[in-house]
Amino acid sequence: TDDSASTLSSLESYYTQGEARYHIETNHATHPGDRYEDLNLDTLPGILDVLARPNPHPTHQLWALQSLLTQPLQTEPQHLLMRAITLLVATLSVPNISLELSTATLHALSIFLDDKHRQEDYCSLIALKNGIPSILARLRIHDATELQTHGLSILRAVMESSPGNNFVKGLVIDHEGIEIFTRAMFVNANSGGIASVVEDGCILLWSLGYNGDSAVLERMEGVFCADAILAGMKGHPGDTGVQKFGCGALHTLSCHSESMRRTMILNRGVEIVTRAIGGREDEDRGPLVEMGLCALTSLLLPERSDDASIATNKTHVTVATVDIEVILVVMNAMIRYPIKTVQKHGCKIYRLLSRNRENVHLMRDTMRPSSRLTSHANSASGNRISTVWDALVRAEQLFPKDCAKSANQVLDILDK
CATH class of the missing domain: 1.20.5 (Single alpha-helices involved in coiled-coils or other helix-helix interfaces)
Structure with a gap:
């Protein structure tokens, strides 16, 4: 009809x-x-008028937020953009708003932070308008994936824009940020989860633990932050961001907390970090390899109670026996990335491992019959480097000030 x-x-x-x-x-x-x-949602001023209404209807708010996502924000006046952020934060602060409205508001807020030129100003405004507690309140109530994705992304940007701002960190900690981030990471730790949530969580936990505050570290240990990081790295082995920032977080937390370091070791932290360092080779892996070697160094250190014996008699310090894979991955990293941090930490790792006779035997297993002079000649002539010996000699040549002492200590042991 x-x-x-x-x-x-x-x-x-x-x-x-x-x-x-x-x-x-x-x-x-x-x-x-x-x-x-009837609502004039084709322009930014019209959208903001709807969002600014006292007690606006949730339907109208959703329409306004959907329209906001289509606006060419880069061409809008700065004062309108700042007003938009203020209204979005105010929307989040309203108690009992729906999951749909919370998600749409966080999505709209995240769009503003894509503008790298103005991101620092926007992040400062979010913090100034009490946006951190409001965002964390939404994340505390709802576990929805899209909400968590936008929420952690925004908080990461806010914290990265003011890395030394203890006020911002204090707000995050006081409003259960540690617990919220850890829970989100566990939820997304498996291969079916969202890798970006795990990556953002690693960065946020790394930042919160960076100063080594004992009360903060105790809370982190209480909610199993180290386990969440390792689970995320294990579940997303092919994601460079997760692996890189996971290694960074592990390094910082293991340096500041001996108990969390033990947890990492017991939960196969050395194996997971080694796998991260030795993943598929690509041009973006340099920073990941650096972070990974830093984390591996801190995980391989003897327990803190042994520090006195390290200072007085290094030959009697007990270091764990490692799998041959660790030795080969470190060697290959030193071969592929002739940069100072990689070479320095590679030498330091071999120096630590050389305190264990079994590790020394494994390192010798990589060596073809040669002398130190032959190895110097091979390295200088550009021949393929394929032994721990060659890698150490090359590091000594590239960065004598940073690597010579550690490299020569290991070479002396291997030469016996």
Whole structure:
């Protein structure tokens, strides 16, 4: 019938503008002024007018937020953009807003932070307007993946924009940020989870633990932060961001907390970090390898109670026996990346391992019959480096000030 054709045409028209909008309009538009076309949502000022209304209808807020995502924000005046952020934070601060509205608001807020030129200003405004507690409150209530993705991404940007700001860190800690981030990481730790949530969580925990505050570290240990980082790295082995920032977080936390370091070791931390360092080779892996070697160094150190014996008699310090894979991965990293941090930490790792006779035997297993002079000649002539010996000699040549002492100590032991 004509009526049926008219209805079908109307439905198709609505769906081309978005299924959600059609659903909302047909269920909530009860009188003139409620309709989408009456709200002037084609311009940023019109969108902000809707968001600024006292007690706005949630339907109108959703329409406004959906329209905001389509606006060319880079061309808008700065004062309007700052007002938009202020209104978005105010929306989040309203108690009992729905999951749908919370998610849409965080999504809109995250779009602003894509502008790297203005990101620092926007992040400062979010913190100034009490956005951190409001965002954490939404994350505490809902475990929805999209909400967690946008929320952690925003908080990461805010904390990265002010790395030395203890006030910002204090707000995050006081409003259960440690617990919220750790929970989100566990939820997304398996291969079916969202890698970006784990990556952001690693960065946030790394930042919160960076100063080594004992009370903060105790809370981190209490909610199993180290386990969450390792689980995330294990579940997303191919994600460079997760592996890189996971290694960074492990290094910092293991340096500051002996008990968390033991937890990492017991939960196969050395194996997981070794796998991260030795992953597929690509041009972006340099920083990951650096972070990984730093983490491996701290995990291989003897327990802190042995520090006195390290200072007085290094030959009697007990260092764990490692798998040959650790020795080979460190060697290959030193071969592939002739940069100071990699070479320095590679030499330090071999110096630590050389305190254990079994490790020394493993390192010797990589060596073909040669003398130190032969190895120097091979390295200088550009021949393939394929032994721990060659890697140490090359590090000594590249960065004598940083590597010579550690490298020569190991070479002397291998030469016996």
